[in-house]
Amino acid sequence: MNTIIPISLIKKKEYEDYTNREKLPLLRLDSTYLLNLKVYSHIMQQAKDNKIDVFSIEEIGKLRKGQEKEGGVKAFGIMVKSIAKLTIHLLKLEVKSVSQSSLVNPYNIAIISTGIGSIGRSGLVPRFLHKLIEDLFDEKLPVSVTQHVIKFELERKDVSPYYIIALLNSFYGKMLIEGIATYGATGQLEVHIPILSKLKVPIVDIQNKVAKTVMEALEEYESKAWRAYFNAMKIVEEYLGKPEELVFSVVRARDIEKTTRFRIDPSRLLILGVVSKLISKYGGRVHKVSDLLEVHTTGVPREKRYKVKEGQHPLITIDSIDESGIIDDEKIYY
Secondary structure, eight states, X not given: OOOOOGGGGSOHHHHHHHHHHHTOOOOOOSHHHHXXXXXXXXXXXXXXXXXXXXXXXXXXXXXXXOOEEEEEEEEEEEOGGGEETTEEOGGGOEEEEEOGGGBOOTTOEEEEOBOTTTTTOEEEOOTTHHHHHHHHHOOOOOEEEOTTEEEEEEOOTTSOHHHHHHHHHSHXXXXXXXXXXXXXXXXXXXXXXXXXXXXXXXXXXXXXHHHHHHHIIIIIIIHHHHHHHHHHHHHHHHHHOOHHHHHHHHSOGGGOOOOOTTOOOHHHXXXXXXXXXXXXXXXXXXXOHHHHSOOOOOOOOSSTTOOOOTTOOOBOOGGGBOTTSOBOGGGOBO
């Protein structure tokens, strides 16, 4: 059976016209890219025919890639791992030295510019982020993007950042960004600003409805969730005392050893016993986890090549649980 090669769907002249018209460098010539290009062009034309506003990225805002700089501005850096669920994960920021131009403001969008599986994933810098960092970490530092993250600053008042962030993280948005990615010197897929700036996005008539839904999720519920999380951690720490003070008051330093897999550390058991007694002493109640939950352990590896067999339950692995203790549903093995 003959194989139909997608490259046959596009005439060479069409491709040359496109690259010349948009003033883009020669991109990938693989068949998948050319097919995506044809589909993309068709969708954009359909949008225009149906009176949907279509703008290029550079027409609605400015792009700037993060730059780490020795002796630069000290800031909480947004890393590739910091971007999740349309927003920025507080516990995955890292203090970096960056250029002044890398600093972000509320409502800027951070776009991952490299990495298979991560490229194009975007997070909105929420209005509450800087204040939350100051309140919870007791650090009055700015926030910035880092070297593998692009900052997108909207300039048009009639385009909502909440709509753009939803669009970029949709299947359609991911298809667009992956379609313009090129292979860099390291063999990784990369998105370059001169190319990304030419990307066209449709501004649909339900923009405000989409934006309102995302805004409520990020500005109301997420802000409250983060404050509740940190308040809970603060209560626990104040109630039990600092962990290091408790540890060294009940266990000699030489008895504290690193716990290895499948080995019970007596010093850890002693600490747990003391903590339980302290809680009971001040009127708290202590339960065994097994009395409250059904606990199972597995030998499931953390590698992504593991596949759940038909009929089995989805599995939560080491990679599924982030630093805040929240289970990331995108990293559950099905």
